[in-house]
Amino acid sequence: MQKYQPRFMLVTGGAGFIGANFIRHVLANEPAVHIINLDKLTYAGSLDNLRDLPGGERHHFIRGDITDAEFIRHVLQHHHIDTIVHFAAESHVDRSISGPAAFVETNVTGTFVLLESARYHWFEVDEIDASQCRFHHISTDEVYGSLSGSEPPFTEKTAYAPRSPYSATKAGSDHLVSAYFHTYGLPVTISNCSNNYGPYQHPEKFIPTIxxxxxxxxxxxxxxxxxxxxxxxxxxxxxxxxxDIIKHGKTGERYNLGGQNEWENIQLARYICEQIDKRRPREKSHSTLLEFVTDRPGHDFRYAIDHAKIKTELGWEPQESFETGIKKTIDFYWRD
Known part of the structure; x- marks a missing residue:
């Protein structure tokens, strides 16, 4: 199994939910890695997510916009970046329906600027070999569209069929990343993930809302x-x-990451209410707070991920049970 070792890593969107958790994971497990964290600090990012980082002396935060090409080139050159991990994206489906322009600008144009800046910095300025750098792009299962209740989960070979401005712009960015591999030889990898939950998630998202x-x-x-x-x-x-993908994945490849943990929204809400009932019992169950509201336009029915490829090739599979994961998540918001 090939192994790539990052040294100077640029994490875009590192003050957001998954980006901040990723930075914590890398600092705790990769003592040789230095992280430049670039975030615009819009509604989705917060410096509070970066408090008490392990190995914080290896983390440097910069506020900036990924669509600013001159600024991005300066960051790559000044900080000797050899690895880009691209989280930065507009990701709230409801917001994409009411204001799609920001999604096109950040998700498509921003990704293009990063790709072109990486190509220029690595291949034209530093003239380094493709084996000495890496561009990893984080995407979503929503690019695959919607499943019925009986269809098999998405695989890496599932055709793209986005149904919201958010998923369409993520699909567009995925295609750009892939094109830079095939056209320019840029060493890219892509991951498409299922719904995440855990500490530091934006309060508008489903589980924090519950x-x-x-x-x-x-x-x-x-x-x-x-x-x-x-x-x-x-x-x-x-x-x-x-x-695991950055260090051991094959460049040019896409990997699906899923939890094998499907829930109906109403079942999930009731389960969380039951867990809170146990910790804060009231005269009425918290499930009495559940209130059905008008469905949003184009609401995809089902997402499900088949992660057999990454399990077979890299040995990855989810380790956290939903029971323990939800407990940790409730604990986080309880103290917050």
């Missing part, structure tokens, strides 16, 4: 009839998978 609403005894909104299905993965498992 937990915070319950803790504040407020209505918990459930779209439509609550029968939509998602495959949930604990964020630390995702972070380990990303690092």
């Amino acid at each position: 937990i915070r609403s319950c803790l504040n005894w407020q209505p918990v909104p459930i779209y439509g009839n609550g029968k939509n299905i998602r495959d949930w993965m604990y964020v630390d498992d995702h972070c380990k998978g990303i690092l």
